[in-house]
Amino acid sequence: MTANQQVLILGGSGRIGSSVAADIVAYTPARVLLAGRNPIAGEEIARKLGEKAQFVALELDALAPLHSAIAQSNLVIHCAGPFHHRDGRVLKHCIETGVPYLDVSDHRSFTQKALQFQTEAERAGVTAIVNTGIFPGISNSMVRRGVEWLDRPDRIHLSYVVAGSGGAGLTVMRTTFLGLQHPFEAWIEGKWQTVKPYSDRETVTFPSPYDRAGVYWYDMPETFTLPATFPVQTAITKFGSVPDLYNYLTWWVAKTWPNSWLQNRQVIEFLSTVSYKMTQVSDRFSGIGVAIRSEVSGLKAGNPATHCSTLVHENTAVAAGGGTGSLAQLILDGRLHKPGVWPVEAALPTDLFEETMQARGIKICDVNNA
Incomplete structure (x- = not known):
């Protein structure tokens, strides 16, 4: 992992996107590019995150700028919900440019669309993990x-x-x-x-x-x-x-x-x-x-x-940022590489999950009955 790596966060000026950005800034040396439609909110979030963060105005319907921003990144994180009416264009661009992909999607229809790219992502050697977050x-x-x-x-x-x-x-x-x-x-x-x-x-x-x-x-x-x-x-x-x-x-x-x-x-x-x-x-x-x-x-x-x-x-949005940010950390560090499109439970080994949660102070308590 190096400071030259760049993470593109779509929907970066929203509550979840900014929480993901905060986690990445805290746990990696990577630069974060916050992409969104609200420059006032986005620039204020970037200012609070410090010199490793920058805001850029970007519409998902602007295909050429979107493709260019993806191609210049080492990882793309899709946080621009609601996902009910989203298509798979971001994931498709990532596969075409060979860039790993994460999202915080939370709707069946979008997940089904994303999983249809399984073969294409696997052939391209692109790791894509959906349904990250909390x-x-x-x-x-x-x-x-x-x-x-x-x-x-x-x-x-x-x-x-x-x-x-x-x-x-x-x-x-x-x-x-x-x-x-x-x-x-x-x-x-x-x-x-x-x-x-x-x-x-x-x-x-x-x-x-x-x-x-x-x-x-x-x-x-x-x-x-x-x-x-x-x-x-x-x-x-x-x-x-x-x-x-x-x-x-x-x-x-x-x-x-x-x-x-x-x-x-x-x-x-x-x-x-x-x-x-x-x-x-x-x-x-x-x-x-x-x-x-x-x-x-x-x-x-x-x-x-x-x-x-x-x-x-104590904070749902911060916990969601930790869930997605931990996967970003592992991918940027080269410790999580699984070409294809996967729900998080099929992609993340338990030992890495426990390690990243412990590092973030997110405690999981077990009560087993055997």
């Missing part, structure tokens, strides 16, 4: 630890709870409501079954300060990448918010509002804006942290066993 991202690697601890995994139950805005911006609010638009397929008891978003509430016990919190089915990429990567019969992915009032409001929208409303961009923008304003008030009381609980059940030494791991972080 969830999906760190959460997926927590599941991998559980799968590897067991002799025969059978069931994955992955739950998240986020306090208020999570320290993220308006884009994350849009992502939440866009995820309510359609029922989705989940791998349950060895077959794909249709699930309604924000249904089947469960109360899950997380570490303090979240304790017992409500979580619901939610359409995330790991709902289908985890059973594709690991030989399990069931993969459950559920999400919830704190305060619990937000859960009930989101459930009410998902349950009662017509699909035509939820597929209207103006409605999504209205819901996102109102929710963000609400969290700006509640964040003062709830905080902006995140908790993850990964539970993998199966057999160990011929007996039923469960591997349970948990994580708590």
